[in-house]
Structures are given as C-alpha cells and as structure tokens.
C-alpha cells in the first residue's frame with residue numbers, strides 16, 4: 001500500500017478548494033493500492049485556506065523548532081502542520097506503509113522541493129513538514 005497526497009486523487013482539499021488530480025495516482029487509488037491523506041486537513045486547517053510557506057528553513061527546521069509555517073494572511077500555522085504530519089505518520093505506521101508519493105512544492109507534502117517562504121514563487125531544495133517526518137521514520141517518499 002502506498003500513501004499518497006489526497007489532492008493528487010482529485011479530492012478537493014487544496015488551499016483554494018480545488019485538487020491536483022493526477023490520473024496515475026487516481027488509478028492507484030481505484031486499484032486499492034493507495035491511501036489518501038491531506039496533512040493540512042488532518043492538522044485541523046480549513047479548506048479553503050490561506051496559502052502557506054515555510055519561513056526560515058524547510059520542513060526539517062520546522063520539526064527541529066528553527067523554522068515556522070506562515071500563511072499569506074500573516075498567521076503562524078506551525079502547530080497545525082506538525083500535528084498533521086504526526087497524524088499522517090500514525091496512519092502510515094498503522095498501515096505498515098513503506099512508500100509515499102506526495103505533491104511537489106507543498107510546505108507539507110513537498111519531498112525535495114518547496115517554496116522559499118517569500119510567496120514569490122521561488123522554489124528551493126528541501127522537504128515539507130510531513131515528507132520530512134515520514135523520511136525520518138524510514139518511509140521512502142517521492143514527489144510528483
């Protein structure tokens with residue numbers, strides 16, 4: 001079983017109320033091979049919601065307490081992002097997940113590339129909070 005970002009399955013959990021439907025991921029779900037998760041919703045955030053970016057680092061810094069997740073509305077949502085990541089890790093452990101395919105550039109799901117925290121569209125190397133936590137727990141994470 002593979003853990004996947006829920007928005008890739010066509011679930012409307014994206015910040016703007018839409019999805020990031022990917023037909024290959026939807027096929028995995030239809031075949032019963034994928035478990036969809038949205039860490040931001042699991043962390044208690046609403047949909048739609050303000051866009052978020054990691055300020056002062058990457059998901060690693062957020063988990064280590066040296067960076068924070070800020071909204072375009074100026075609100076600090078670091079706690080929600082950490083809570084959502086922990087929820088996803090709990091699901092992954094219960095389902096004995098070894099692999100995840102997550103949405104690139106998200107401050108939660110990005111696994112290798114995220115926005116730089118300036119809301120300017122610039123991308124830097126690094127993981128989102130959930131991708132980082134999954135990797136730290138031995139789960140292979142790729143982004144799409």
Ligand code: SF4
Pocket residue numbers: 005006007008013014015037038039040041103106108109
């Ligand atoms: S947190 Fe992940 S699953 Fe949820 S909308 Fe963002 S990219 Fe998709």
